[in-house]
Amino acid sequence: MLEMIKNPRVMTKAQAEVRQVFEGKGNVDETGVHQLKYLKCVIKETLRLYPVIPLLIPRESSCVVNGFEIPAKTRVIVNAWAIGRDPNYWIEPEMFEPERFVNSSVHFMGTNFEFIPFGAGMRICPGILFALQNVELPLAQLLFHFDWKFSWGMKQEDMDMTEKFGVSMKRENDLVLVPGPYHASITIA
Ligand code: HEM
Known part of the structure; x- marks a missing residue:
């Protein structure tokens, strides 16, 4: 949500996709989520820049x-955060650009080592599919039902990007946005 509110172009595109897929239904449900190709790219791009576990489990x-x-017993810590921003593998790595994943086979299933937000190999996260379902559906619902704006008086340049140090990556302060209702049309069959 933060990167989309910072990049209105991305927000508009993701929102248009969700509304196009679910227009007429009046609600977002699991049946059409697989059609949200751009939203999936938004989620991938978010995981590239903000891997939930920036330093993978030792x-x-x-x-x-x-x-x-x-040698055996060496403690090795893989920095997934740095890998996701490595300019040897990513064009303009600091830019939030979901389009880089459009028509790209790069995935987070552990075979593309430049993109490992869920780890890789034998100990890759077993919860990937469950995790995705719990991100895609609520995010699609937020985009479908509301138009989002900065909280009152706040501007893009005031955006607080401070991260909290810890095992998992979180924002230091809450993100406060203002939702405006979107009135979807419903087609009765
Ligand atoms: C967006 C959400 C999630 C992210 C980014 C994530 C990421 C990760 C990462 C990076 C690892 C370490 C992999 C490694 O060391 O190579 C891991 C391990 C693990 N994850 Fe997730 N995870 C997520 C959600 C979940 C969910 C929803 C579940 C369970 C329902 C889950 C269960 C586990 C378990 C059990 C392990 C340990 C696997 C092992 O050590 O063999 N994760 N996850």
């Missing part, structure tokens, strides 16, 4: 990485 294993031998 693992111990003996292996060879780029010719460097990692």
Whole structure:
């Protein structure tokens, strides 16, 4: 929501998609969520810039990485946050640009090592599908039913991006936005 309110172009595009898919129904439900291709790109882009667990869970294993031998019992911590912003792999990495995932096969299922918000390999997050359902549906509902604005008196340049230090990445302060109702038309079959 934060990146979309900062980038009205993205908000408008995501909202248009959701409203186009669910117009006539008057509500968002699970049946049409698979059609929300752009919204899925928005979620991917969010996970690239803001991986929920920026430093993946430490693992111990003996292996060879780029010719460097990692002996058993070495504590290795993978920085998923830095990988998601690595300019060797991402064009303009600091930009919030969901279009980079449109027509791209890069996914977070653990085979594209430049994008690992859920980890990779044997210990990849087993909750990926459950997690996505719990993001896609509520986000689509928020976009379908409301037009969003900054809270009163706030401007784009006042946007507070401070993050809280911890195992999972959170905002330091709440994001306060003002919803305006959207009146969807309902088609009765
Ligand atoms: C957006 C939401 C979520 C994100 C970004 C996320 C991310 C992660 C990451 C990065 C790991 C560590 C993987 C590694 O060390 O390589 C992990 C592990 C794990 N996640 Fe998630 N997760 C999410 C939601 C969930 C949900 C909803 C569940 C359960 C219903 C879940 C269950 C687990 C479990 C059990 C592990 C440990 C797996 C293991 O060590 O073998 N996660 N998750």
